[in-house]
Structure formats: C-alpha cells, structure tokens
Amino acid sequence: DSGVTQTPKHLITATGQRVTLRCSPRSGDLSVYWYQQSLDQGLQFLIQYYNGEERAKGNILERFSAQQFPDLHSELNLSSLELGDSALYFCASSPNRPLAGGGNEQYFGPGTRLTVT
Amino acid sequence: ILNVEQSPQSLHVQEGDSTNFTCSFPSSNFYALHWYRWETAKSPEALFVMTLNGDEKKKGRISATLNTKEGYSYLYIKGSQPEDSATYLCALYNQAGTALIFGKGTTLSVSS
Numbered sequence: 001d002s003g004v005t006q007t008p009k010h011l012i013t014a015t016g017q018r019v020t021l022r023c024s025p026r027s028g029d030l031s032v033y034w035y036q037q038s039l040d041q042g043l044q045f046l047i048q049y050y051n052g053e054e055r056a057k058g059n060i061l062e063r064f065s066a067q068q069f070p071d072l073h074s075e076l077n078l079s080s081l082e083l084g085d086s087a088l089y090f091c092a093s094s095p096n097r098p099l100a101g102g103g104n105e106q107y108f109g110p111g112t113r114l115t116v117t
Numbered sequence: 118i119l120n121v122e123q124s125p126q127s128l129h130v131q132e133g134d135s136t137n138f139t140c141s142f143p144s145s146n147f148y149a150l151h152w153y154r155w156e157t158a159k160s161p162e163a164l165f166v167m168t169l170n171g172d173e174k175k176k177g178r179i180s181a182t183l184n185t186k187e188g189y190s191y192l193y194i195k196g197s198q199p200e201d202s203a204t205y206l207c208a209l210y211n212q213a214g215t216a217l218i219f220g221k222g223t224t225l226s227v228s229s
Contacts, residue, residue, distance in 0.1 A: 056215035108160035
C-alpha cells in the first residue's frame with residue numbers, strides 16, 4: 001500500500017458525459033501527478049500540482065482539467081467524454097524534498113478504471 | 118520530445134533463469150532515470166532512481182546499471198522467481214525535472 005488513495009476504483013459512463021476522479025496523496029506529500037494508461041500506450045503524464053498550484057503540464061486534453069485543494073487532495077475532471085478516453089487513470093504523489101539530483105520518487109495510487117460506452 | 122524505448126516488449130523465462138532488459142533514451146540533457154515494477158492489478162512501485170553515469174543499484178536479486186553517455190540502462194534479475202512476474206517500467210525525468218516520461222515497459226513472465 002503506497003498510501004495514495006483514489007476513488008472511484010471503476011467508473012462506467014456514456015460518451016458526452018463528465019466525470020471527476022479523486023486522489024488523496026500520501027500524508028505530507030505536496031506534489032500530485034496524474035497519468036493516463038490507455039491500451040497499448042505507456043503511462044502518459046497529464047499534469048502535476050504542487051501545494052495547490054499547477055507546476056507542469058503534459059499531454060492533457062483541453063477537455064480535461066485538474067485542481068488541488070487546500071487539504072492537498074486533487075481532482076481530475078474529464079468532460080465531453082469520448083470512447084478513446086477509456087483508460088486507467090493513475091494519481092501519484094511525491095515527497096517534498098527531491099532526491100539529490102534525481103527528481104522525486106513517485107508513489108502511485110491504485111488507479112481509476114474509466115470505461116466510456 | 119523525450120522518447121523512452123524499452124526492449125523487449127515481453128519476455129518469458131523459467132524459474133531460476135537470469136534475465137535482463139534494456140531502456141534506451143536520448144543521451145543529451147539527461148536528468149534522472151527511474152525504474153518501476155508494476156504487478157497486475159496493483160500500482161507501479163519504485164525500484165531504483167539513477168542519476169550518474171556508471172551508477173549501479175541493487176535490491177535483492179534485482180540490479181540496474183546506467184550509461185548516460187550512450188543513453189541506456191539495463192535491469193537485471195538474477196535467478197528469476199514466479200513472484201518477479203510483472204511489467205518493468207523505465208521512466209526519465211524531463212530536463213526541467215518536473216515530469217516523468219515512461220517507456221511502454223517490459224512484461225516479464227516467470228514459469229515455475
């Protein structure tokens with residue numbers, strides 16, 4: 001158990017709908033990362049938040065948005081869903097002090113499996 | 118765009134065999150390389166963080182080496198066990214050190 005929690009575990013919804021995925025980082029971690037794992041694709045970095053502020057952006061669609069709240073939990077909002085958005089969405093958190101020159105080791109949650117029908 | 122390649126895509130070995138797989142990446146602007154282990158139905162778990170050319174890390178029967186000048190890292194598993202069956206992911210931090218870019222992984226299956 002990494003200490004990162006994600007809800008819900010599974011989500012099935014229809015095209016055109018909007019969903020919210022929730023992540024609670026490990027106790028004390030200020031950074032939260034969101035990743036998408038689609039069929040035949042590696043883990044794709046979407047976005048990072050640090051202490052409530054957006055810090056880095058990856059291949060995140062304009063239909064997707066995220067935020068991090070004062071209690072440090074984060075939500076990923078996916079709107080106007082398409083079939084191709086079906087994927088496993090991971091949240092990860094990292095310690096506040098990066099490893100010496102090595103970047104932060106990331107701790108992954110169990111993921112939310114989204115199925116768009 | 119930072120491209121991380123892993124090979125082979127999948128591998129099947131017998132219990133007791135030793136094995137290794139490769140992660141290749143652009144040698145310029147290297148920041149850090151991470152190896153993760155991802156078991157089915159679980160979440161990725163960090164194995165090693167590697168930063169310096171020539172780095173060698175070891176955890177039990179698993180070890181890794183890094184060559185930043187030629188742009189590759191090897192992961193070795195000595196005496197594979199069925200519990201080693203998993204997907205092994207290599208990831209590089211982008212130059213800004215803000216995002217991990219993952220390869221597609223090598224899926225290892227160990228038969229008893």
